[in-house]
Amino acid sequence: MDDAVDKQGQNPVLHVLVVGFHHKKGCQVEYSYPPLSPDGSVDSNECPAGWKYLPTLALPDGSHNYDQDTVFFHLPGLNNPNETVFGISCFRQISVEKLKNRTADITRGTVQKSVCVLSSVPLYGHIHVKMDLITHAYFDEGDFTKVSLLEDTYHHLNDCLKQIEDLHVAPQLFVGLSVRDIVLRLRHKALLLYKMMLLERKVLFFHSPVQPLCSTILSLLSLHPGMIERGLYSSACIRPSRPMSPVPNYNGMTSVGTTQIGNEPQVISQEKPLEETKYQSTDLETKLEYVSTTAAIQVVPNGNCVREVECESHGSSEDMSDALNGDITSPKMFNGDGSSSLPRDSSMDMLGDESLQNTLSSIALVDAEKCGLPLDIFNDGYLCLPYLSLPYMDVLTDQNINGYVIGATNVLFKQKKNLADIVVEVESGRVETIDIDLKRALHLSTEDLRFGEFLVRQVSEMRHDNYLDGVGWEGGDEWIRSQFHAYTLCLLRTSLLAEGSKELDQFNKWFMAAWQETNSYKKWLLSSHSQNILEVNPGHPFTGQLSVADMKLRFAHTMQTTEGGRKLNQAMASTSRAVATTGRAVGGALTQAKGALSNWWSNLTSPGDMGQIPSNDISQQESPESIEQGVDAIQSHQVLQV
Template sequence: MEIPYKVEYAYPPFTEETPGDSTECPSAWKHLPYLALPDGSHNFDEDTAYFHLPSLQDSSETIYGISCYRQIPLEKIINRTPDMTRSTIQKSVCVLSTLPLYGHIQVKMSLITHAYFEEGDFSKISLLHDTYHHLNSCLSSIDNISTSPHLFVGLSAVELVTRFRHKVLLLFKLMLLESKVLFFYSPVRPLCSTILTLLSLHPGLIENGLNKSVNINPTQVSIEAEDKVIASDEKPIPENNVENSVCEKFNEIIDDDTIQNNSFVSNIPRDPSMDSLNEAAMQYNMISIAQINSEDCGVPMSIFDNGNLCQPYSCLSYMDILTNPNVRGYVIGASNILFKQKKNLADVIVEIDEGKVEIENMELRRHLHLTTEDLRFADYLVRHVVQPDKEDVFLDGVGWEGGDEWIRAQFKAYLLSLLRTSLLNDGDPELNHFNPAFITAWQQTKNYQIWLNREHQAIMALEPCHPFAGQLSVADMKLRISHTMQSSRSGRKLNQAVQNTSRAVASTGKVVGGAISQARGAVTNWWSNLTTTQDLEDEKNTPVVQDI
């Protein structure tokens, strides 16, 4: 492709009716050239974009695009054409697939693209023909995509948790609320990979939950009663049933190792033997839940359908689709700053480079407030993934505990526990462990309504509770303070003030009065805001988050 963006060659033709020498995109694929050649691509020698298109046979179905981009100097081109007037040539080799094997296809296509460009003769299209037949042969040999080892190639859950830490749980829950979410980063490949990795934490979503992710035609969802409750024969499991409980085995809190970098938090003595006991019970509980067949529990959730879109990479021209009145929400990735500047385009902006989540809507902040139990779960993840004494980088992400599969198993267990608990009656104290404001908002979404009317009998075998429910401890205070320090604007200011004071002491050998005043003022203001917020929470009996 070249500027102006256009398709130069397509094999086979887009449709059976399309003439063999025609490269005009069907109207449903008018954004294809701009999706395949990302905004700002001239800043990089190579990149990869993942995107979705509607099927030409059934517009509600998804076609998965994998585009490998490269640019090379003009002098390396053997057969130059008159329109090659720039010093560098930018082109993409794009594959449109019916299977969401993004990373697997990308690995193969990156090699093909490299060879194609190194030859320097773009008139030789035989390589593209051979690639098409080879890919078809490889992909057709996959019997079950859900069990394919190629499904999550390039989607590192370890990297995701390392970058976002406790906020990865917030993002996980955000996906269920069908909001308008913008992920921002450049280059495009890590942008797309971050989004798809997050979605891979939802069991079955990558392989079976994106097939309608660009469907903007509203369809009537068969919901007999949106406020439907559990049928009378689905009796809740008694809370005193110790044998079936996956919560009562864990009554203590695992201390937080990750907040030791916050210099204002003192180290609290720990009993290693008790930690080991709790850790073993915790792992047993989570693994037991994760072994349940998710399909028997009505999972994957139908998050992307009926006007809730998923577009790992979005070009600027795609905005006309995002503003379509039939679009209820979306999860999109963008590298163009204009997406961030567009007013009311997104409810949430995720800055991947900084690991920052910006939520402007106060109501949505309240829904995404992480409870104490949520923070324990997030801390449990981070401590097992971020291991300072892990020296063998060649084994990162491939082991079980703390690896990619382990992380996905933990989130599967969390989701199943969340679904089971959501079936309790309003006002049940177990709902507080997941944030009742979140559950109420989630129960109003399409994906929850669809799940509620879907067969999910197997989930009734679970105890309705948070897997990290337990007695409050001093460790929970450390978790909450750490969460606030890392997430809120006021907390970040306080942390910066403390760091400034430490630097002043180190450089002068004595405490600088200005730095002490700055730190004291920051602490006073931060603690005042924290306690004021807590008072408001007590009055409203609902959690409120000032900043995320």
């Protein structure tokens, strides 16, 4: 991080660009300060070879459907194979009638452009807030040839960012990354997606418009301690096996990242049982009795699992079809083989939120950086690209790409076969995969559901204040990240236990086995930092005896997340609407009958009305049919009550 900012006096903001849409040439750079190429001009349309498709990132697919939006994207460094450049682009679309100076290249009824910043620091939201104002001012000017504002923006942004002390840990890094909104929207699935990131699989997030897509990905990453601050600087480093136009050519340069552990991408499903290995560090052997990185997943060639999660009998693939979204495959999943397979010290019903908060707060005091965090996930050919345009799709199939977390707005990414192991629909929160082993690994344990419920309850009960919304401590963004900080430390500490330890089940032993086979975990285990985690007690912070509340929680999670649960919810909602409609009809008839009888009785008993000529206005007269309807409604209401 420090190298990225200070090397050769480099400014945090590298370039300020204008990208426009040309009716014949498509997306192209129209202005860049400083020039993208050292020998180029500020108004050159040419991009460096390694950034050939930069304009397609700054003006995303489908952007013409929106008047304005913002996109965050990553680019590989042009000269350094171990460097990532962070892009923030604000785009707008206005009618040409609002322009004061209509140039010859504007031939359509609307004009669309983006103002883009390329930065060496992942200050997504902080830069976005400033650039949103600049973009509006640039468009309101009505003359796109006046670019002095953009040059001033470049100098002003750099001056402001240089005044921030310790930029790599500054709170400005988290501006706009609301994990509170993630918890409120995704509820328990926020934890599922957090754990999914650790498995280094091919993950596709899909949504349009693009800003909620990028914000969701980056907000989830911010739950991993230190990831935004220090973990993304190799997230776009691509060294393909063959020359490819979308990415730079690093011939003769040093290889990307550190030495990869193993030549093949790490996967959960294996053709044969993995061999048991032991960590050989003498330093750790003095403190640990046994450390295993064994993968507990055993499969046969046809892909059917040898044993199921906490079940006595074998289950079919249909039993696990909804496991990822929270389905219950068997009542025994609550309690192992029918008895308590995980003896715990106390019931969760007896633990108050205050004691849980005290426990998590004490764990969160442990320095995450000294414990080896963030994990080196986005390295060695594993990418993080919050938004990716269609021209980059072929890069993902290169043999040197081991996996990725990407965001896309183009449906072709979803339709591409074998492109993603997991597809996440951001709008609905649905997580889809056909890999049975992966579904099993991402199944949330009872303890995980308790943790998720604790977060949801605290965030939901947070006092709403228009001025302080989201910035308070308990239930706010920083509080949520602190809880995941503690969860991550407990997860790492528990992973050092011997295979078969009951504490592994508390995090889902299948997840633990799959995670221990990832490249980032193996590198963490081999580092000296792994010893510092020993001061944390192993086990899940939400361990406790199984209770009826846990069963209710599992059932509620299933109803909210599985396909079967959603269909049942829809059926119940339809039934409720039908009953409500019937109730309104009955209630309306009762009211009408009551009004008719009241008016009729008033006419009979009111002395002043005696001898008056009845009105000819039918709206003010009660017909015999209305009285009969009221009587029928009363009788129907009595039948319904019976």
